[in-house]
Amino acid sequence: MTLKASKSTWRADKLSSLGSSIFQEVAGWKNEAAAAGKDIIDLGIGSPDWGPAIEIRRALSESVLKEDGYSYPSSEGGLAFRRKASDWMRHRFGVEIDPETELLTLMGSQDGLAHLALAVCNPGDTAIVPDPGYPIYSGALAIAGVTPWLLPLKAENGFLPDLEAIPEDVLERASFILLNFPGNPVSVRADEAFFGELIELARKWNLLVVHDLAYSEMGFDGYRPISILQVPGARETAVEFHSFSKSFNMAGCRIGFLAGNRDAVGALRTLKGNIDYGVFEPVQEAAIAALDQAMGPDAGEGVGPLYERRRDAFIGALRDEDWDVPKPAATMFVWAPLPGGAAAAGIDSRRFARELLLETGVAVIPGDAFGAEGRGFVRIALVQDAERLAEAARRIGRFLRAKGLAE
Known part of the structure; x- marks a missing residue:
């Protein structure tokens, strides 16, 4: 032996x-x-x-007292939360999202970012990620056995990526391109024209576009970050991550969602269904309260x-x-x-x-x-x-x- x-x-x-x-x-x-x-x-x-607004904390505290709130939640998130998130996407960005097929509840956007490559790529594939970029972007590729191609964000270009500088052989073999506007660590603005160029590039090379919009409610000087899904036809080739951590001061609650292309959303739903049982129901109730407040007449300044x-x-x-x-x-x-x-x-x-x-x-x-x-x-x-x-x-x-x- x-x-x-x-x-x-x-x-x-x-x-x-x-x-x-x-x-x-x-x-x-x-x-x-x-x-x-x-x-x-x-x-x-x-x-x-x-901490989050008192209305959000009240919804959480009331929900945790319900005796029937402690069974396994759905791994894809309750339909009530997904419908509310879909309503918010329409309210905030003018984007129509099917809550049943184009939206997935996550235990924070990092949960989805960490697992997406496992769901949409095979070992040995290539993905395009920004440099500098949030560490999980490349870390997730290591978990999935996917090779990163680093897209430089340089000061002389205003930290916007030069899409034309990506080699054709990289675009040919890449499964997806991941970007975030405004970003972490670099808070760059991207307008609809840039997103339009990105979607056209994705269509040409059959790329999935992954947009991390964790800072959607943190624009300054009159600037309001936009969704890539506002671009006509973007849902055919793009998905977008949203987070409650920064927008509603709910970082410890661990809730977010992925919206967009139903095939990519469905792939992550399948993977997550085999990994965990989803977000605690009272946390979903608190997130619903946060979105209700954001869409209500007394929304405040955020x-x-x-x-x-x-x-x-x-x-x-x-x-x-x-x-x-x-x-x-x-x-x-x-x-x-x-x-x-x-x-x-x-x-x-x-x-x-x-x-x-x-x-x-x-x-x-x-x-x-x-x-x-x-x-x-x-x-x-x-x-x-x-x-x-x-x-x-x-x-x-x-x-x-x-x-x-x-x-």
Whole structure:
């Protein structure tokens, strides 16, 4: 009998490709800084610091008291939630979505992003993903055995992808192209003309377009993010992820949905039906309440103006400290190029973020956590109140002057 070679660890090789380990590193730096007595201002992870509206919390609390709410939920989500999400798509974007065949409930949009490639690709396929991009975009491909082709987002192009620069042999073999507008970490606007070009490209090369619209309610300066499904014919070749985490401050509830092309939605529905039992019914009830409020006469201003005010105050405070950072057009993130003297001083994104945290207690994420094109940037999350953001800016200013990096 031939014995298997001994294993030093029970760990799949693919886990090394799931994403950058920098988030764990930053957590370690925070612990190190806290142990040294630093007051931590965490501008790293994009987790909303506010809770959902009281009406949403009330719907959740009332639902959890119902005795019949604790059986297995449907893996595709209750029809009541899917119908309400379909109503919201019509209200918000003017898009008609069949709630039974073109919409799938998810345990947060990341749940769907992590599993979509498993559902629509075969091992060895290729998918086009942005660089810099949210880590799960490439991580999901590693899980599915799909090869990523990295589409660079460059400052000189306004961080919009150059679709014409994608080689034809890549388009020929790719199963899907994934983009997000406004994005994470780069909050770029895309208009209907760009989406139209993207849909035409997809039709020509038989590509599925995957659009991540997690920040649909966080546009600034009069800008309201649009859905790719607004483009005529987009449902024939596109799907779109939506999330309640940022739009309604429900990050811990874990609910979102996928809408669009029924074949792709159906493929993910089939996969998810074999993996889990879906979203807890009271959470779906809370999400229905959130959508009702958003479509009602007392909808209010939503979350966008809060982050716009934070953006303006924080960017202004940084400029007062001699760091001129571009204003994001949307989202809860600032994508900040390192001060001009950083490269000459041998300070890269990771060193900048580490030393900033250890010396000042302000946590940001190095740009290379999001891909090679993120080198020379840091991502800053606007997830603290105005007073703490102002204090963070003052500490950053002292750090820049101490390092000789003030512009």
